[in-house]
Amino acid sequence: MENKFDAIIIGAGPAGYECALYLGDRGKSVCLVEKSEEKIGGTCLNEGCIPVKSLVESAHLIHRMREYKSIFNIDFSIDYSNAIKLLEDQKYQLRQGVISRLKKSGVKMIFGEGRLAGYDVIRIGNVDYFANNIVLSTGSYPKSLPGLTIDENKIISSSGLLKLGSLPKDFLIVGGGYVGCEFASLLNYFGSNVTIVEFLPKIMGLEDDEVSRTLLREFKKRNISVNTSSEIVNIQNKDEKLLVSFKNRQNNLVKDIFVDVILVSVGRVPNTKYLNLEVINAKTERDFIITEKDFSIDNSSVYAVGDIIKTPMLANVATREGIAVAKKILGETENINYELLPRVVFTDPGVGCIGFTEEDLKSKVIPYKTYKAFFKGNGKALIMGQNSGFFKALTSDEGTIIGAMFIGPMAYELVHIMAVAMKSKVNITELRDIIYGHPTISEIVFSAII
Numbered sequence: 001m002e003n004k005f006d007a008i009i010i011g012a013g014p015a016g017y018e019c020a021l022y023l024g025d026r027g028k029s030v031c032l033v034e035k036s037e038e039k040i041g042g043t044c045l046n047e048g049c050i051p052v053k054s055l056v057e058s059a060h061l062i063h064r065m066r067e068y069k070s071i072f073n074i075d076f077s078i079d080y081s082n083a084i085k086l087l088e089d090q091k092y093q094l095r096q097g098v099i100s101r102l103k104k105s106g107v108k109m110i111f112g113e114g115r116l117a118g119y120d121v122i123r124i125g126n127v128d129y130f131a132n133n134i135v136l137s138t139g140s141y142p143k144s145l146p147g148l149t150i151d152e153n154k155i156i157s158s159s160g161l162l163k164l165g166s167l168p169k170d171f172l173i174v175g176g177g178y179v180g181c182e183f184a185s186l187l188n189y190f191g192s193n194v195t196i197v198e199f200l201p202k203i204m205g206l207e208d209d210e211v212s213r214t215l216l217r218e219f220k221k222r223n224i225s226v227n228t229s230s231e232i233v234n235i236q237n238k239d240e241k242l243l244v245s246f247k248n249r250q251n252n253l254v255k256d257i258f259v260d261v262i263l264v265s266v267g268r269v270p271n272t273k274y275l276n277l278e279v280i281n282a283k284t285e286r287d288f289i290i291t292e293k294d295f296s297i298d299n300s301s302v303y304a305v306g307d308i309i310k311t312p313m314l315a316n317v318a319t320r321e322g323i324a325v326a327k328k329i330l331g332e333t334e335n336i337n338y339e340l341l342p343r344v345v346f347t348d349p350g351v352g353c354i355g356f357t358e359e360d361l362k363s364k365v366i367p368y369k370t371y372k373a374f375f376k377g378n379g380k381a382l383i384m385g386q387n388s389g390f391f392k393a394l395t396s397d398e399g400t401i402i403g404a405m406f407i408g409p410m411a412y413e414l415v416h417i418m419a420v421a422m423k424s425k426v427n428i429t430e431l432r433d434i435i436y437g438h439p440t441i442s443e444i445v446f447s448a449i450i
Contacts, residue, residue: 012032087162272284354418389406391406
């Protein structure tokens with residue numbers, strides 16, 4: 001039957017296309033459904049990880065050129081539209097690479113909106129397609145707040161930011177989590193005035209207090225205004241500007257500021273409402289699909305992965321979940337260890353953390369030891385002009401690493417040293433046995449444990 005496959009996957013983000021590739025490379029007939037060719041790669045490639053990190057890279061280059069202006073002895077101007085053109089080219093290259101791999105793997109791509117019509121059938125328009133297995137990986141969309149609805153005009157998401165022809169002068173970022181801090185850092189380097197309003201008592205609220213305090217200190221040095229324990233109470237249109245009032249929840253003090261644009265960064269919502277989940281009696285919680293440990297829905301041949309289930313909403317997590325389902329379909333096994341998930345933030349200074357924070361351990365009354373070193377004593381960090389921050393490792397009394405955090409240059413790369421160490425269950429003292437290259441950023445690990 002022309003419309004019958006071993007697997008149909010709805011959604012071509014990291015979870016979906018990696019699942020399709022794994023199955024296709026192993027001889028299975030696979031159909032991958034996505035709304036359009038331009039959506040291949042999902043939010044990560046088109047609106048999230050890749051384009052935002054491209055802007056981060058451009059922003060960091062701008063900062064370095066300013067720092068070394070006396071060496072270059074030239075003046076330069078910033079054209080945000082050219083940074084957008086660059087990231088659009090990068091997105092196209094990556095998307096075409098994914099499409100090429102899918103074609104090579106024999107994956108059939110169908111463009112349209114797919115929804116369930118049964119346990120073994122999906123419907124696209126008026127056409128039914130059948131499969132032994134169905135994988136749902138439809139991703140998520142930006143979350144709005146009451147009274148703060150994203151219109152991609154004056155109140156925007158990351159998608160709206162990527163569509164701006166030029167950057168406004170004054171930005172208000174609602175949300176001081178990982179993504180909000182990334183945007184604050186890059187927009188500041190592009191020359192915009194940035195204000196953060198965060199509901200929680202600290203920015204990057206899930207991370208170690210020392211990491212949060214260090215990033216806050218560096219943001220203040222850059223004149224990024226950070227307002228924690230605060231919430232928006234009123235927004236008014238004033239000519240070309242928005243007059244925003246926000247209140248500190250601890251002292252009830254209200255501040256007013258004029259901004260050009262509000263960037264909302266308060267999380268994402270699972271994209272599940274149009275999947276017709278009721279046809280298979282799938283259970284949901286706040287639009288997240290409830291699955292078994294093997295990602296199946298009620299032990300059926302329908303699976304859900306990525307942002308639509310209650311696991312970390314990250315592209316690297318979605319990738320592993322998509323491959324895990326592909327392995328399940330093939331009769332293989334894979335266990336995902338979410339505890340070894342690095343948490344990386346591309347601010348300046350960068351952040352890379354894994355495992356427990358000190359606050360976690362204190363709340364659980366778990367005894368621990370601390371190893372710590374500062375980047376100000378690292379030669380390579382000084383040469384790079386990025387010697388703010390520190391490395392800290394947390395261990396059991398016996399020396400087993402149970403948490404680690406970097407804030408400083410290349411922190412989002414360095415954290416993987418600790419991921420490997422934790423996976424291998426090495427004692428922290430064993431990391432002394434490595435002769436680290438000199439001068440390198442990685443010597444910070446040796447400095448902490450010597």
